[in-house]
Amino acid sequence: MNLAIALLALGFLMLVAYRGFSVILFAPVAALAAVLLTDPSAVLPVFSGLFMDKLVGFVKLYLPVFLLGAVFGKVIELSGFSRAIVTAVIDLVGPRRAVLSIVLVCNLLTYGGVSLFVVVFAVYPFAAEAFRLSDIPKRLIPGTIALGAFSYTMDALPGTPQIQNIIPTTFFNTTTWAAPWLGLIGAAFILTLGVLYLDRRIASARRAGEGYGSGHANEPAALADESLAHPAVALLPLVVVGLSNLAFTALIPRLYGPTVETTLAGLDKPIVTTTTQVTAIWAVELALLLGIATVFAFAWKPVASGFAQGSKAAVAGSLLAALNTASEYGFGAVIAALPGFLAIREALSAIPDPLINEAVTVTALAGITGSASGGLSIALAAMSATFVTAAQTAQIPMEVLHRVAAMASGGMDTLPHNGAVITLLAVTGLTHRQAYADIFAITMLKTVAVFVVIGVFYATGIV
DSSP, rough: HHHHHHHHHHHHHHHHHTTOOOOOHHHHHHHHHHHHHHHHGGGHOOOOOOIHHHHHHHHHHHHHHHHHHHHHHHHHHHHHHHHHHHHHHHHHHHHHHHHHHHHHOOOEEEEHTHHHHHHHHHHHHHHHHHHHHHHHGGGGGGHHHHHHHSSSHHHTTTTTOOOHHHHHHHOOOOOOOOOOHHHHHHHHHHHHHHHHHHHHHHHHHHHHHHHHHHSSSOOOOOOOOOOOOOHHHHHHHHHHHHHHHHHHHHHHHHOSSSEEOOTTTSSSSSSEEHHHHHHHHHHHHHHHHHHHHHHHHHHHHHHHHHHHHHHHHHHHHHHHHHHHHHHHHHHHHHHSSSSHHHHHHEEEEEEHHHHHHHHHHHHHHHHHHHHHHHHHHHHHHHHHHHHHHHHHHHHHHHHHHHHHHHHHHHTOOOSSSSSSHHHHEEEEEEEOHHHHHHHHHHHHHHHHHHHHHHHHHHHHOOO
16 A cells, blocks of 8 residues: 555656646645655645755755756857857758757757757757758657757766756765766767667658658748857857866865865854765856856847846746756655655665666656656655665765766656657647657667666776
């Protein structure tokens, strides 16, 4: 019965997410309903002392990252730099190589710190233009954008400032640059097979006489000719974010040491901060601030004129994304405290290998919640101590644990009820029936890549 209650709560959350209801509203409903069925007297104490405590803790750590990432993406858009980057890459690679062009553009933007959701809106008009010129079926655009934005630049490449690469740092005391070689190997695997898969789909469509098509919904307007920034200038903010993230990751521990005590006249006691737990977060926040400042420095007029309205939209989007994930984090903490979860934990811990255990757990919960960051948060909140103990026994570095967890979160998360998938299809004017098969193929590639990386580690010991 206890196991059924825990599974019912997970199933209910998956159902409401799939149906498009707010996770912020229904995550506590699902969690507290499970508590009610287990111990009615514990509902209010668990809500205040566990669910809200974990939710607020998540917001405290990660809200600035969500906020600064959204603002950075918005100023990149307002400045016209995103269009300059897209145009330059398409010119360089060639409009006839539309898939590779769009994948590389998405790579640059996401690895440079632009939110995945912002990338979808920024890239779609150019993807439509390139696919139309190459007479490639429009239904392949979502799979292409998913490969470029929702895969290895989100969680595999070392140093990526996306939230999926930041969350593990607070559990394993690592940095965003953890296990760089494994991340690069995983990224190369996904990119190579992903492009080959999409090229085969294009070849198959051409043999069937299928082109871009006509009468599509939500077709973007023709791109107007306008003066664009030099590509080097447009790329500069992304480079600043990447390099400063690397620099701050190395510099912060040297400046502050393992712990730092901050004393102010109005404080009753010093603020004690464990630097290793926040280095990655501080480094990304400072890097994004420098990136935003760089955009202002080189495109003051267009950014300043639209910043008031644009920043409101960015802030609203970041708050929604942060609270969605924080609610799922609180939900995971409550479920992990229930008797029924002990059975789930024992079943998962029956997988003898610690890395495979972690990968299966994280990707399963990411799939259930339809969220990479949500599933990752739930899994690590509930089982990170177990993963760490098992890894230490097997003499596996925490960096490897970090990279496997991050990559696994971006595996089965893109099931049909995933918010990014729903947004991508809505923006491109396509349906699940038309385009989801190719997104799912990329999802499967991502899932397989995690186990490839685990195999490479065991075979070579490379980190």
